Amino acid sequence: MKDRTLAWRPLLLLAAAMATTLVAAGCWDRVEVEDRGLVVGIAIDTQETGGLVMTFQYAVPGLIRPAGTSGADGGEGRGMQAFWNVATVSDSVFQGEELISTRAYPAPYLGHLQVLVFGEHAARQGIFPQLDFFLRSMEVRRSIPVMVARGSAATIMQLVPPLWSVPSIYLARLPENEVRTSRMGYLVTLGDLADLIRRGEDFILPRIIPGQQEVKLAGSAVFQRGRMVGWLGEEETQATRIIINRFRGGTVVSARDIIHPGEAKVNYRPTRIESEIKAVVSEGVPMFLVEVEADGDIVEHTRIHNVLEEDMLKLGRGIAALMEEQLLGTVKKVQRDLKADIFGFGPALRRQYPDTWRRLSPDWQQIFPQVEVRVKAKVTIWRVGVER
Amino acid sequence: MTWDGIGPRGGICVNGKYFLLSSRQAAMVIAASILETGLIVLPATLSEIAGRDAWLAALTAAGMIAGWSLVMAALARRFHPHSLMEGARIILGRFLGSAAAGIYLLYWLLVSAKVLREWTEITGGILLPRTPPVVVMILMLLPVAIAARQGIEELARTMEILLPLQLLVIVPGFIVSIPKFDPHNFLPVLAEGPGRVLYGGLIMFQQSEGLEVILMLAPALAAGTSWAAVSLIGVGIPLALALGAIATITAVFGPSEAGFLLWPVLAWMRQIRVPVEILERPDLLFTGVWITAAYTTIAMNVFLVSTGAARLLGLKSHRGLVLPFAAAALVLASLPRGIDAARAWSERLGWFNLVPLMVMPLLLLVTSWIRGMAGGAPSGAKPR
Numbered sequence A: 001m002k003d004r005t006l007a008w009r010p011l012l013l014l015a016a017a018m019a020t021t022l023v024a025a026g027c028w029d030r031v032e033v034e035d036r037g038l039v040v041g042i043a044i045d046t047q048e049t050g051g052l053v054m055t056f057q058y059a060v061p062g063l064i065r066p067a068g069t070s071g072a073d074g075g076e077g078r079g080m081q082a083f084w085n086v087a088t089v090s091d092s093v094f095q096g097e098e099l100i101s102t103r104a105y106p107a108p109y110l111g112h113l114q115v116l117v118f119g120e121h122a123a124r125q126g127i128f129p130q131l132d133f134f135l136r137s138m139e140v141r142r143s144i145p146v147m148v149a150r151g152s153a154a155t156i157m158q159l160v161p162p163l164w165s166v167p168s169i170y171l172a173r174l175p176e177n178e179v180r181t182s183r184m185g186y187l188v189t190l191g192d193l194a195d196l197i198r199r200g201e202d203f204i205l206p207r208i209i210p211g212q213q214e215v216k217l218a219g220s221a222v223f224q225r226g227r228m229v230g231w232l233g234e235e236e237t238q239a240t241r242i243i244i245n246r247f248r249g250g251t252v253v254s255a256r257d258i259i260h261p262g263e264a265k266v267n268y269r270p271t272r273i274e275s276e277i278k279a280v281v282s283e284g285v286p287m288f289l290v291e292v293e294a295d296g297d298i299v300e301h302t303r304i305h306n307v308l309e310e311d312m313l314k315l316g317r318g319i320a321a322l323m324e325e326q327l328l329g330t331v332k333k334v335q336r337d338l339k340a341d342i343f344g345f346g347p348a349l350r351r352q353y354p355d356t357w358r359r360l361s362p363d364w365q366q367i368f369p370q371v372e373v374r375v376k377a378k379v380t381i382w383r384v385g386v387e388r
Numbered sequence B: 001m002t003w004d005g006i007g008p009r010g011g012i013c014v015n016g017k018y019f020l021l022s023s024r025q026a027a028m029v030i031a032a033s034i035l036e037t038g039l040i041v042l043p044a045t046l047s048e049i050a051g052r053d054a055w056l057a058a059l060t061a062a063g064m065i066a067g068w069s070l071v072m073a074a075l076a077r078r079f080h081p082h083s084l085m086e087g088a089r090i091i092l093g094r095f096l097g098s099a100a101a102g103i104y105l106l107y108w109l110l111v112s113a114k115v116l117r118e119w120t121e122i123t124g125g126i127l128l129p130r131t132p133p134v135v136v137m138i139l140m141l142l143p144v145a146i147a148a149r150q151g152i153e154e155l156a157r158t159m160e161i162l163l164p165l166q167l168l169v170i171v172p173g174f175i176v177s178i179p180k181f182d183p184h185n186f187l188p189v190l191a192e193g194p195g196r197v198l199y200g201g202l203i204m205f206q207q208s209e210g211l212e213v214i215l216m217l218a219p220a221l222a223a224g225t226s227w228a229a230v231s232l233i234g235v236g237i238p239l240a241l242a243l244g245a246i247a248t249i250t251a252v253f254g255p256s257e258a259g260f261l262l263w264p265v266l267a268w269m270r271q272i273r274v275p276v277e278i279l280e281r282p283d284l285l286f287t288g289v290w291i292t293a294a295y296t297t298i299a300m301n302v303f304l305v306s307t308g309a310a311r312l313l314g315l316k317s318h319r320g321l322v323l324p325f326a327a328a329a330l331v332l333a334s335l336p337r338g339i340d341a342a343r344a345w346s347e348r349l350g351w352f353n354l355v356p357l358m359v360m361p362l363l364l365l366v367t368s369w370i371r372g373m374a375g376g377a378p379s380g381a382k383p384r
Helices: A002-024 A093-100 A120-125 A128-136 A167-179 A190-199 A234-243 A309-338 A345-352 A354-370 B023-034 B037-079 B084-092 B094-126 B133-150 B152-180 B194-206 B211-220 B227-253 B255-260 B264-271 B282-313 B319-334 B339-370
Strands: A037-046 A052-059 A083-090 A115-119 A146-149 A203-210 A215-224 A227-232 A253-256 A265-282 A285-301 A372-383 B003-006 B012-014 B017-019
Touching: A037 A120, A037 A167, A052 A093, A052 A167, A083 A093, A093 A128, A115 A120, A115 A167, A120 A146, A120 A215, A120 A227, A128 A190, A146 A215, A167 A215, A190 A203, A190 B227, A190 B255, A190 B264, A203 A227, A203 A234, A215 A234, A215 A309, A227 A234, A227 A309, A234 A265, A234 A285, A234 A309, A265 A345, A265 A372, A285 A309, A285 A345, A285 A354, A309 A354, A309 A372, A345 A354, B023 B152, B023 B211, B023 B227, B023 B282, B037 B084, B037 B094, B037 B194, B037 B211, B037 B227, B037 B255, B037 B264, B037 B339, B084 B094, B084 B211, B084 B282, B084 B339, B094 B133, B094 B282, B094 B319, B094 B339, B133 B152, B133 B282, B133 B319, B152 B211, B152 B227, B152 B264, B152 B282, B194 B339, B211 B227, B211 B282, B211 B339, B227 B255, B227 B264, B264 B282, B282 B319
Parallel strands: A037 A115, A115 A146, A146 A203, A285 A372
Antiparallel strands: A037 A052, A052 A083, A203 A215, A215 A227, A253 A265, A265 A285, B003 B012, B012 B017
């Protein structure tokens, strides 16, 4: 009897394992890879009447070629594009996704979304209502970059330079150039935005300017309480990045020669910039000191002459003075014209003087444009540069 | 004491006597039992309570849990070689001891249901959105029941293999998150006041289900086991991970956003950008590996409730009770309608947890001390 039971045991186990596969294969959620509608970019615009115009950019995987290669031999050579833009008008983002499913097969799958672009008009109306869907979605990663287009976002989804096949993938890679230039707004992801908006803090997003065939990622859109209130130019964006310690690379000071005024141009590229915002409260009134320390090299000097030791000190002081002027000018412009605390003076006050912050925070929007700000820069030149 | 090597079924032999678990395995069992949904949900709970000081609340809780693990170890040493089921009856008498044991059985069943429900929500939300939840639960319970039927040795060996794998997934997460760290998110310290920190610490203590596992491991361990070391290492691993995860999530998301997240650790994994994009969706890898922690925790709790009931009822084996208890966990896990109801249920369970985690061990320890049962009940002692 015992032996017979033992003999049946492997068969029973096998039957149980086979029965498990019936349900474990995930029949309800099975989607073949060719049935995945790979959406790589979404552009959100608004109509004057208030409706959303949503453009979903599908990637056509078979036609995507590696960056930097020619498209002549592939489908693109035959006039076929590696992307497909599908647009719809809707009341909300979720409804937009739903409506896209009435036009496109496969239905959109957002697991590989690379970039989210807001049009200027949509950004000025406020982006948080549109972000909610993406933050709730289990498909969308929180690490996708969010940008603002000058004019229409849908236009951006059409522009792709010859080196690339899909606009969204090209767009998502552009911020990597921040190590070469800080003229572009720093990368802000969907996850970062959620935190900024929930904390009620002001912020900037990278600006995209449409070109003929490509886009320009430079400058930034300024947001106050989730609504866009204006633009920052390229140099102002750079200054903002220095103040908030998000400088990654690029030339900071491009000025007429300080040693021999008016004769030549000198470009200073920091290898390291660290800044700190210090709040000082005197008789209940806050003021802020922005301290910047830069180490870097002279990368261009259009007049051929030897830079002497005494010139180095003069050059360092001159660059520091120009940097202070540039940073302070940006702060004043933002205080005067945009009134958005994108530099984080309020949060600095909260960290350093919590009691003062508790008292002032309800009126911070009115107080911020009036606060006194000073900038102090210390510049060290490591290399004056020699020809190789 | 002499070391005689590895026993015939993976346990150890000391002085020629065979024991089921080594000290390391016991520590792994405790660690894997604690390391379940708590870590997935806790950062949000603590951020909601203590804001920027969530890490301080976690640190307070870590101190409380580590200290309390020594109380558990002292109690386990007094039971040895019996488990909690017999030990409670030896110390409190037949009726009171059986009632105390019954509280633990209910607790383990409820913990199994809680973990099962939370992971069904996670699996359903991320991997299998169209699959009916009951199917997900059954799929989870099948291997759980098989593991629980096998016994403590197999569970311990499984945990010994899976725990390093789980650490291997989460620890690189800390490293690649460093560039996203914003230390300003921790300032100002004690912004919400010490009261919120202490309350947060208590809430985390409530969630340290698995802290009591050592009380059931006593029969499987050798008399010379360093109980305190086993218990401290067992709780130390999940505490270090929880502390790291809570601090990282506060630093990366900021306290406002962290408090809003349903599963902050999963959101953290969705936020990570792996260098050179070798992995586009690290959250899926994390979910795939971390779900094994849910399996081992549910399996351990189903094993505890069935083996505890078998010992209480004087049965020779726990195996016949595994399926009924797994089915009971399935029913209980299916009761809350919606994730909010499940979370509310889990919060209430947290307060009940204080009875088996804090009140009962203290009662048993003090009673045994008053009654002069000072450590290591004779192996022949029978529960009354």
